[in-house]
Amino acid sequence: MSGEKLWKKFQQQDADDAPQLIQLESARMPRAGVSRRTFIEMIGFSAAALTFTSCRAPEQKIIPYLKQPVEFTPGVASWFASTCGGCSAGCGVLVKVRDGRPIKIEGNPEHPLNAGGLCAVAHGMVFGLYDSDRVRQPLIASKPATWADVDRQIIDILAATQKTGEKVRVLTGTITSPTSREAIAKFLSQFKDGKHVVYEAVSTAAIREAHARTYKTPAIPQYRFDKAKLVVSFGADFLGTWIAPTQFTRGYSTARDLREGSHEMSRHVQFESLMSLTGSNADARVRVSPSEEIDALLLLAKLVSSEGTAAVAAVDDSRISSRVREAVQQTANELLKLHGESLVISGSNDIDAQCVVNAINQALGNYGKTLDLNATSQQNEGADQEMVELVREMNAGEVGGLIVSGVNPAYDYYASEDFSNALAKVPLKISLNPTRDETSALVDFICPQHHFLEAWDDAQPVRGVISLNQPTIAPLFQTRAYQESLLRWSGDGRPFYDVLRQSWKEKLFTQQKTHATFDEFWDHSLQDGFAVLQTQSSEQPSFVADQMGKSVERLGARSADHASKLTALLYEKIGLRDGTHANNPWLHELPDPISKITWDNYACVSPKLAEKFELEEGTIVRISNSETTIELPAHIQPGQHDDCVAIALGYGRTSAGKAGTGIGVNAYPLVRFDNGTFQYQATGIKLEKTAARVQLASTQLHQTLGGRPLIKEFTLDDYLKKHTAGEYPKESKSIWKDYQYGEHKWAMVVDLNVCVGCSACILSCQAENNVPVVGKDEVRRQREMHWIRLDRYTLGSDDNTTVEYQPVMCNQCDNASCESVCPVLATVHSSEGLNMQVYNRCVGTRYCENNCPYKVRRFNWFENQHADPISNLALNPDVTVRSRGVMEKCTFCVQRIEEAKIHARNEGRNIRDGEIQTACQQSCPAHAITFGDLVDADSRVGKLKHDERDYILLEEVNLRPQISYLAKVRNTEEVEA
């Protein structure tokens, strides 16, 4: 009605104005000849006609090599085994190099640590290589310089320092590379007082210190999650961020895999305050307050150490609530039944807490079985005490030269201002960091190092497993390996490659017996990406309990002091981790698996705490203690304890680059240094509500399943009693004719039981399929482009929250609802069961997206930016870059299917089962995804389709998808719903 009125009004208005307009027009019009209007029309016609006649494709150049490199074919990808430099975990990777540029990182299936799995950060590393914010040449006082100049000036100053005998310090992150450590040692040996300080922003130093106390072995043991039948974790996020999450996830899911006839799975109990990825996967998650966590740990120690120490027997367990007491009691009973087959860990960076954990594992006989002190881990080796000491020395003016490499304490040190002030007192400040970060901004010389994909290096994340890191591209910028810089400043001008080879020849070649000549050993190691050395297995060191009494006493006092006070818990997010890679938009846009929020950090509060402070999702809260105040939005997180606020570290960078500067709030000022280590919690904080509120960029607004059986779950008992999830294929009537598949029928099975929700698949897919980043604002409008959506559902009550994950990508339905509504046949069925998406046909009606019940189609609302020529190098040339107005979605990595088909046909054979791995499948640390051909009677995917746990998502709509899920099994008595 109103529309009609509106039109009438316009018509009336136009009619009224017409004579007047004509009059006005005629007054201006020349009396004879061509009006200006007509003249412009004519010129316009000529111009348009000329433009069309001159239309032709632009001239393109082909630039071949001058000299053809051996064993290199244009258009064919080469794969190089290397080591990931994303964190200190040292996972083995395979780098895909197409036409000279690395475009994808995948897990090395043969690597003994990660066995083909990778985390989200590792996938993001390709984008990090092509970061145009990297420092492109050495800088002296922020001005571009040449390496020769830099070397001359630095060597002069260092020579003067040698004479004065002042302290020289090299400050780095964890370096597991023996050769690099030698280089650092060689550099430092020229000075009277030279020392290498290892600093980690998010440290696990307490574990090393505790082992130094209780076993006289200052090391992090090797945790064997694959051997543990019962894992009890006190707040350790070992599947997400703790020490070496990919390696741990691999072990954990191996022990919990129920496919192919296995009937045993390990059990996992988690005591924690915030909702972590690991906690969300636990069979039993016990929600405790931060002080209760200590109490529970002490109580467990008391209960399991039958012969134990007097110290533990004196534990005061009066504060502990009956619910938690019962849980600890039950856990203790279970643990005592599994001598040497359990694993107790704690995520705390408190030495006393770790000592108690050691005592528990000792009492349970786990050392030498699930914990190995022979093949110890060298991952995350930060020495907190030494770092604090360094800042003190700098402040006292004792340090004559500081060389920073790979760390950024001006941002992530708990007292970053102290560090910056102290740094100003150091006469020679050199940064070897690759970017102009907060620390580099304060130094005299920036000598940028290579990205790990450009550099030679080795790594020994775990004793006995030594990996090689080889360059996969010539350095993009005028950068230099940091080891080379240090060696050059100590008078050794060799390239680091020569140093590495020589070191391997002298040190490692002699430790192995497989290869007769060094060249053979080197070539094999380089091809495999790693070498396994024989380590002398000695006796596990014996337990020293002499300091236990004090530890227990201190812990008890701390717990009493912290009881029912509001505590800020500082944690790392899966994507951004400690903030080192903050300039990587892929990692920012990766939804956190628990909160589903992108591009921000926030204060997680429990629903009850939110109610108490009248907080809504996104309300800005002010969190303060005596040292600092930060303001950030609140996020209501079910399953979190009411006594804590959880805040992610790694955000709030002030000098990260285009993508990372100014995202979120820096929570590092809340970290404390206490009792010799950094503590990632602040007790007694004040929480205040402010009037402001923001909309967080969340990709999932629903928490619950809404009563639908989207995720099926059994208890282990129920499953073993032969309960089935569904039948495949289920006979049902359809108005569509069935497809006849001749050659192939591609299908996928996702095992929800081993999937832990780590989100690595999302980024692997993003890297493989040129999925664009859209930014915070577009995510708020629900326009994120990830082809895999990791659905997260929260079930249960406050004290008993369980979380379920379900990766959902295009289900490639037989009766696809998208295909029947496309007016231009841009989405059609292939002869191999895929729903093809033909980008060049798509006109963007979005009917398919609206008709898809799985909501897995993504629409390009804008021309996504591909303006940066350097970051464009990360694009996969086998996948079309989609333009504005085009629908896109998962196609089971059809480019990989086509490539494998061509390869097989050229060789005149069938495709082998497992030959094609989709990007998400390849990188899954849990091996949760299986892909294959249903026409092949022996395929693994075909067998899994007949698993009793197999079911189809939204089976009732009868779309007959090619993806099915294996129901989750919880190793618990009953499933809470």
Added chain:
Amino acid sequence: MSLRTAKIISLLVTIAGAIVLLQGATFSWLGNQQGYEPVQPIAFSHKVHAGDNQIQCLYCHSAAEKSKVAGIPAASTCMNCHSQIRKDSPEIQKITQALADNKPIEWVRVHHLPDHARFDHSRHVSAGLKCQQCHGAIETMERVSQFETLSMGMCVTCHRTHREVTLDENGKPVISREATPKRLMASTDCSVCHH
């Protein structure tokens, strides 16, 4: 100026412009460059090499049987022969110079597919197609010119007719997994070329 005059001027300008721009060899309609024959930086003759001297295509375009692309030979490949033969020719001198200057030769692309279309040389070469089928009588060309339209119609016509499969009584192709590797199976699924 009357309307009539303006129209005539406009038309004349258009025609004159079209004559200038529609230069036979360099002109091509957008999206279809059949007959495109750009001038190359070096006057390389396929007639001399592939025609008169009978050099195998794969000698230079060695990637064609193992890669998506056929590959343009590296300058060093030319010098395999030309370090001995016709060293003094000014055209060969250009290659010698390029190698000396460490400056690669920038050839002008003749055959170009849009970015959303994928073509794999290795599959077609392995299936026994002659290069000439798509590239024309290249051994007679002094300067390479695009022989085919390289349009989707051209690809699909071939893919439709080269399905060596037996049909069942309903006219449907009988395809069995065991039989496929030996057969020339040209698929017409969109995703074969578009992904």
